[in-house]
Amino acid sequence: xxxxxxxxxxxxxxxxxxxxxxxxxxxxxxxxxxxxxxxxxxxxxxxxxxxxxxxxxxxxxxxxxxxxxxxxxxxxxxxxxxxxxxxxxxxxxxxxxxxxxxxxxxxxxxxxxxxxxxxxxxxxxxxxxxxxxxxxxxxxxxxxxxxxxxxxxxxxxxxxxxxxxxxxxxxxxxxxxxxxxxxxxxxxxxxxxxxxxxxxxxxxxxxxxxxxxxxxxxxxxxxxxxxxxxxxxxxxxxxxxxxxxxxxxxxxxxxxxxxxxxxxxxxxxxxxxxxxxxxxxxxxxxxxxxxxxxxxxxxxxxxxxxxxxxxxxxxxxxxxxxxxxxxxxxxxxxxxxxxxxxxxxxxxxxxxxxxxxxxxxxxxxxxxxxxxxxxxxxxxxxxxxxxxxxxxxxxxxxxxx
Ligand code: AMP
Numbered sequence: 001x002x003x004x005x006x007x008x009x010x011x012x013x014x015x016x017x018x019x020x021x022x023x024x025x026x027x028x029x030x031x032x033x034x035x036x037x038x039x040x041x042x043x044x045x046x047x048x049x050x051x052x053x054x055x056x057x058x059x060x061x062x063x064x065x066x067x068x069x070x071x072x073x074x075x076x077x078x079x080x081x082x083x084x085x086x087x088x089x090x091x092x093x094x095x096x097x098x099x100x101x102x103x104x105x106x107x108x109x110x111x112x113x114x115x116x117x118x119x120x121x122x123x124x125x126x127x128x129x130x131x132x133x134x135x136x137x138x139x140x141x142x143x144x145x146x147x148x149x150x151x152x153x154x155x156x157x158x159x160x161x162x163x164x165x166x167x168x169x170x171x172x173x174x175x176x177x178x179x180x181x182x183x184x185x186x187x188x189x190x191x192x193x194x195x196x197x198x199x200x201x202x203x204x205x206x207x208x209x210x211x212x213x214x215x216x217x218x219x220x221x222x223x224x225x226x227x228x229x230x231x232x233x234x235x236x237x238x239x240x241x242x243x244x245x246x247x248x249x250x251x252x253x254x255x256x257x258x259x260x261x262x263x264x265x266x267x268x269x270x271x272x273x274x275x276x277x278x279x280x281x282x283x284x285x286x287x288x289x290x291x292x293x294x295x296x297x298x299x300x301x302x303x304x305x306x307x308x309x310x311x312x313x314x315x316x317x318x319x320x321x322x323x324x325x326x327x328x329x330x331x332x333x334x335x336x337x338x339x340x341x342x343x344x345x346x347x348x349x350x351x352x353x354x355x356x357x358x359x360x361x362x363x364x365x366x367x368x369x370x371x372x373x374x375x376x377x378x379x380x381x382x383x384x385x386x387x388x389x390x391x392x393x394x395x396x397x398x399x400x401x
């Protein structure tokens with residue numbers, strides 16, 4: 001792995017792609033700065049070596065160019081506070097001002113560029129735009145795992161302008177090393193837990209995990225497409241009818257490969273999608289019309305938790321039910337506790353980003369699991385077996401080739 005530890009950045013102006021896409025409230029105050037905190041070690045290593053940092057990031061999804069709400073100027077003071085360095089701000093990410101500020105930047109200083117996505121060229125992966133950005137630094141570091149699955153100008157295309165002067169930052173290195181712990185030679189038994197709303201989002205990951213996992217647990221809304229495909233009555237539960245044949249194929253594939261595919265036997269059902277709904281429990285193939293399954297039931301919880309707790313490696317992506325509502329959080333909570341149990345017993349547990357990360361934080365268990373990934377889509381694609389453009393771009397033409 002090409003990490004920044006292999007380099008000394010004295011005299012370098014290091015252009016770092018960071019993920020400072022932090023949530024802001026109506027007064028533009030940061031409500032969760034963990035993405036900035038995560039990048040501080042990378043920035044400090046470069047500054048301590050005697051280099052300077054030019055930071056580039058996106059924030060939100062601006063549609064029409066510069067928008068006050070999505071300006072990175074709102075986060076300058078927090079970056080300065082967390083890095084304890086002088087932070088300058090360029091109100092455009094390319095152009096004369098940015099160039100001049102970068103040229104005048106002193107060792108130990110940071111220059112934060114305005115939101116990359118104020119230019120459509122960023123997401124289009126435009127080469128000229130990437131080249132303009134590249135002029136702002138002498139060395140390129142990618143530390144934005146959350147966007148590593150995108151072939152954007154700043155995440156992938158830009159790397160071609162740095163020959164071998166490019167590497168991963170600590171955030172990227174950590175994410176990749178932890179994902180590889182699961183993908184390459186996991187301690188067995190290895191159990192993958194896949195949940196969430198839509199089966200279509202998770203088909204590829206289930207298929208790829210069949211090559212490495214011993215057990216695959218399927219929960220959440222996506223389990224009802226399997227149940228209906230198997231001939232069950234699922235009432236008004238979530239279902240993607242067009243995906244039913246594929247779920248049957250997955251069940252067959254699991255049998256052929258000797259992988260135990262576990263579906264929930266029962267559900268907590270509700271008469272409406274509401275925390276105050278009338279609820280009861282029933283088997284997953286006997287959900288009455290007018291009711292929907294919004295959480296796994298007590299039998300499924302017992303079975304799933306036993307399998308998880310007997311595992312040495314666990315990967316978890318997607319909740320077991322509508323955990324955002326207290327009436328339907330039990331399944332996700334029980335699974336989260338069992339996942340924590342694995343790490344407490346010397347096993348390894350990796351939590352995929354997005355909703356599983358939100359759930360593990362909601363239940364106060366984030367410090368009891370081995371690793372909580374920051375990258376939802378990127379991690380998913382990594383486990384689907386896809387090449388991440390942000391990773392490939394660093395490895396190309398580099399010393400590690
Ligand atoms: P995903 O983004 O696909 O991982 O899905 C996460 C979302 O799935 C969460 O917001 C959950 O509330 C939702 N979800 C989980 N189980 C169910 C279910 N049985 N019915 C409806 N939504 C669900």
